[in-house]
Amino acid sequence: MSGFVANNGTGGMKGIGSEAGSNQITQSPSFNAYLSWVKNNHSYKFGSEFRTEGYPPIVDGNTDGVYGFSAAETGQPFQSAAVNGANVGFGYASFLLGQVDSINMSNPTRPRMGKKQLGIYAQDTWKVTSRFTLDYGLRYDYSTYLRETYGRAPEFSPTTIHPKLGIPGAAIYDGSGPGRCSCDIAKNYPYAFGPRLGAAYQITPKTVFRAGFGIVYSGTASNNNAAGGLAGSSAQTPASSFGIPVTTLSEGIPVSFRPAPWPSYDPGYFPTIPRGSAVVTPGTGPVWMDPNAGRPARQYQWSIGFQREVTTNLVVDLTYVGNRGVWWQSPAMLNLNANTPERLKSFGLDVNDAADRTLLTSAMNTAGVVARGFKAPYPGFPLNQTLAQALRPFPQFTNIPVYWNPMGKTWYDALQVKVTQRFSHGLTASGNFSWSKALTIGTEIGEPNPGTTGNAQVNNVFDREKNKYISRYDQPFFFNTAVNYTTPRLTTNKVLSSVLANWTFGAFLQYASGFPLLVPSAQTALNNLLFQGASFANRVPGQKPFTVDLNCHCYDPNKTFVLNKDAWVDPPAGQFGSSAAYYSDYRSQRRPMENLNVGRTFRIGGGDSRKTLSLRMEFTNIFNRAYWSDPSGNALTNFKLQQSYLANGNANDGFGKVTTTGVTAFGTTANLLPRQGVLVARFSF
Numbered sequence: 058m059s060g061f062v063a064n065n066g067t068g069g070m071k072g073i074g075s076e077a078g079s080n081q082i083t084q085s086p087s088f089n090a091y092l093s094w095v096k097n098n099h100s101y102k103f104g105s106e107f108r109t110e111g112y113p114p115i116v117d118g119n120t121d122g123v124y125g126f127s128a129a130e131t132g133q134p135f136q137s138a139a140v141n142g143a144n145v146g147f148g149y150a151s152f153l154l155g156q157v158d159s160i161n162m163s164n165p166t167r168p169r170m171g172k173k174q175l176g177i178y179a180q181d182t183w184k185v186t187s188r189f190t191l192d193y194g195l196r197y198d199y200s201t202y203l204r205e206t207y208g209r210a211p212e213f214s215p216t217t218i219h220p221k222l223g224i225p226g227a228a229i230y231d232g233s234g235p236g237r238c239s240c241d242i243a244k245n246y247p248y249a250f251g252p253r254l255g256a257a258y259q260i261t262p263k264t265v266f267r268a269g270f271g272i273v274y275s276g277t278a279s280n281n282n283a284a285g286g287l288a289g290s291s292a293q294t295p296a297s298s299f300g301i302p303v304t305t306l307s308e309g310i311p312v313s314f315r316p317a318p319w320p321s322y323d324p325g326y327f328p329t330i331p332r333g334s335a336v337v338t339p340g341t342g343p344v345w346m347d348p349n350a351g352r353p354a355r356q357y358q359w360s361i362g363f364q365r366e367v368t369t370n371l372v373v374d375l376t377y378v379g380n381r382g383v384w385w386q387s388p389a390m391l392n393l394n395a396n397t398p399e400r401l402k403s404f405g406l407d408v409n410d411a412a413d414r415t416l417l418t419s420a421m422n423t424a425g426v427v428a429r430g431f432k433a434p435y436p437g438f439p440l441n442q443t444l445a446q447a448l449r450p451f452p453q454f455t456n457i458p459v460y461w462n463p464m465g466k467t468w469y470d471a472l473q474v475k476v477t478q479r480f481s482h483g484l485t486a487s488g489n490f491s492w493s494k495a496l497t498i499g500t501e502i503g504e505p506n507p508g509t510t511g512n513a514q515v516n517n518v519f520d521r522e523k524n525k526y527i528s529r530y531d532q533p534f535f536f537n538t539a540v541n542y543t544t545p546r547l548t549t550n551k552v553l554s555s556v557l558a559n560w561t562f563g564a565f566l567q568y569a570s571g572f573p574l575l576v577p578s579a580q581t582a583l584n585n586l587l588f589q590g591a592s593f594a595n596r597v598p599g600q601k602p603f604t605v606d607l608n609c610h611c612y613d614p615n616k617t618f619v620l621n622k623d624a625w626v627d628p629p630a631g632q633f634g635s636s637a638a639y640y641s642d643y644r645s646q647r648r649p650m651e652n653l654n655v656g657r658t659f660r661i662g663g664g665d666s667r668k669t670l671s672l673r674m675e676f677t678n679i680f681n682r683a684y685w686s687d688p689s690g691n692a693l694t695n696f697k698l699q700q701s702y703l704a705n706g707n708a709n710d711g712f713g714k715v716t717t718t719g720v721t722a723f724g725t726t727a728n729l730l731p732r733q734g735v736l737v738a739r740f741s742f
Contacts (some may be wrong), residue, residue: 060126060148060158069149078118083280084111100182102194105175110203112170112280119163122310126151127158129300155306159295162310166319169206174276175199180253192255192269200277202243202351202461208232209320211327212242213345213457215393215450220325221337222435226451227324228343236322243461245351249274263366267376268359275354278386278461278504293329328453337437339446342454344508345393347462354385354463354503362473374475385465387499389510392518393457394449395589404448405429408586408631417445417586445586458508464521465500465513467528469493483545488538495528514575514638518589526638527573529723533641537567537650560657567650571607572723573639574687577696577712581630593634594696600624604713607646614685618700620713625696645687645722648729653679671739681732686716687723 059072087108094101131154132146151158180194204210211228219227229238255269294303294314304311317323328340362376398408406413419426421433422440431444434452446452471493478486497513498521505511515524541563547554578591596602602624605612612619628634656673660666691698692714700711708714720729 058124058126058152061152063128063147063149069147078116078120080115080117082113082115084113085109098184102180102182103178105177107176108174110172110174110279111206112168114168116166116168119161120165122160122162122314124157124306125159125161126156127296129158129296130154130156130302132300151302156302157304157306158302159293160303160311160314161293162314162316164316164319168210170203170280171206172201172203172277172279174201188259190257192253194253196251196253198249198251198274198276198353199245199247200249200274200351200353201245202277202346203280204231204242208234208237209322211323211343213343213393214238214324217324219435219453221330222325222437222453224435224451224453226342226453228326229324230320230322236320242346243348243350245277246349246353249353249355265364266362267364268361270357270359273356273358275356275503277351277353278507335437336439337435337453338439339442339453339455342394342451342457344458344460345391346460347391349384349463350461352384352463354465355383356467357381370479370481372477372479374473374477376473376475377471378473379470380467381469382465382467382500384463385467385500386461386463386504386511387465387513388459388462388505388508389513389515389590390464390499390518390521390524391459391462392589393459394451394454395518396445396449396587397519398587400450401448401586404431406448408583409629411630414586414631417448418443418582420444421447443585445588449588460507464498466498466525467500468496483543484541486538486540488536490536491534493531493533493535495531496525497528498522498525501529515590516593516636516638517633524638527641529573529575529639531573531639531641532570535569537565539566540564560655563654563656565650565652569647569649571644571647573641574643574645575693576636576638576640576643577625578694579627579634580695580697581627581632583631583633586631591694592628592632593636593638594625595628595634596636596640597624597626602640602643607644610683614715614717615707616702617715618708618711618713619715620688620693620696622696622700622712646684648684648722649682651679651682652677668742669740671737671741673737673739674734675737676732676734678730678732684720684722684729686720686729688713688715 058074061072062069085108087106089104089106091104092102094103126148128146128148128151130146130151131148176196176198178194178196180192183191183193185191208231211230214227214229216225217227217229218225229240229242230236231238231240231242233239251272251274253269253271255271256267258266260266296303304314316329317326327343328337330337358378358380360376360378362374364372364374366372401408401413401417406417408414408417416425416429420441421431421438421444426444431447433440434447438447438452446455451457471491473493474490476486476488478484499513499515501512505513512529514526514529517523541561544558544560544562546558576596577594579594581592583589584591600621600623602621603619604621605617605619607619652675654673654675656671658669658671661668661670687693692710692712696712698710698712700713701709703709722729
């Protein structure tokens, strides 16, 4: 139950109860078989694996209903606006009277999502000569797309006529049988062959050349919280008019408010229409499963490098690594229900015209819309909805979630250097440095949660190839090193040796470029016209994006707005911005990681005693570096957000504000803590 707290701060209580209830189950039996065969100068390897994945969750949430209360039922009759600037009515009072303003109720669902995956491979390591080794092989992968085993999941069809509204856009059901489409929603990809080739040649006794190339396929999408979007069964009953309750608590749970049993196989299930209502308010549509959902991502990988033994215990590796990825999931790259500028022109509207932009954001019952001859797209379309909503390809829906569309691409190139100091005089050390660049189109993580963008950014969904940006995870310079030193025994003094010998000192140091910051959004409300997401603000030439050097520690972060609002400007109204999502010189603060540990194991007792005492001290952020959060929310995305200060001179709110308390930051949250030390003792016997 919710809606008890007054909007004007005069009291009430927080919501009570919980609608949550689900049991997520994963069943994944797997089978593996391997065979190795060495003959002469060949080492053959054969293998196979098979895995079947089942996800039969039990979802019981919201089966008793979520009851919403409102001030309307105890407010002034027929008065939905404030009276003389004051809100009347009290949601908690409505609750005490048992007068319910709305009910949302679900039926329990038992979907069974599942898929299968098969992989087989053959490989040969051929030692052609004593100095030349050749590896070659072939792997084949076959993955089925994730589907509801019995075809009970409603999925969006852009061509099926909605039985209640008479326009395209309705639900269909996968597979064969009553209520199903007698079809497969998607196709599986049968050609996932991945050749592998590698070579190593010893140029000199201390220098080796290595190169390799391979094609790798990922599997098709796993469950990843997909069941909820593919197996919904809920219904909402709002108040028919202001102040009129839909029911009272004393009546119990009205049977008429319950949704249809699941599965219903009803093509007109979406959008949810309150029982007995003649109004069909646009709502979330069924899931669109891409017809290519059975196509796994493909990655082309290659490397070429040299390894050189500089001294007996010092080895240096220099390698170029590259890869190109295609068919990665990218829900952000597809919007089935957006208005394109071309579509609006077909209705005689131009988003570059101020009068037409005003018309598009006006309600259907306004005089200007009526005068232009626009009518409701279907019977029951609410006339308080905007003209832009009415002109969408599927006006009965707001959002149509997209699942598993393989439209993403990735690029990665790096020069990598690795130095290894093998154990010598108690010292071992290794260091890695990479100089790299990562680019993406529409994808940032391999498998985003269904219906989400997975952090991918799109400026113009209608022009996909122009959405090639540096990755959110791009760090051009990255260096880490690990060092361990063990103190030696002293031959001159046994007492000092027993105290000082065999202590191990370890350090891990990491230094890297900051992660890219997202470019601010254009504040032109283009999304209200096209429903394709916000565009980006344009970057002003000659203006630095920061007001200070984020890494200089020469400013007070509590009093400083670190982002320069003058570096950004809105594109002309009705047009897309020309900026990229990320720029290489627009990055968060660098956050080094510097950890140290010291330890020793003492043997207690003589001879073959098994009693030992181990002491270990671990320190994080040993130099106690101070970090603060990246700007986030509107402080990052709205360059027009007014900057304001508190009475003590600290930054209050505005574009470029950082937070110095409760600090979190992308990718490095664990590094933001002050210096800490932990002492660990362990006694074994």
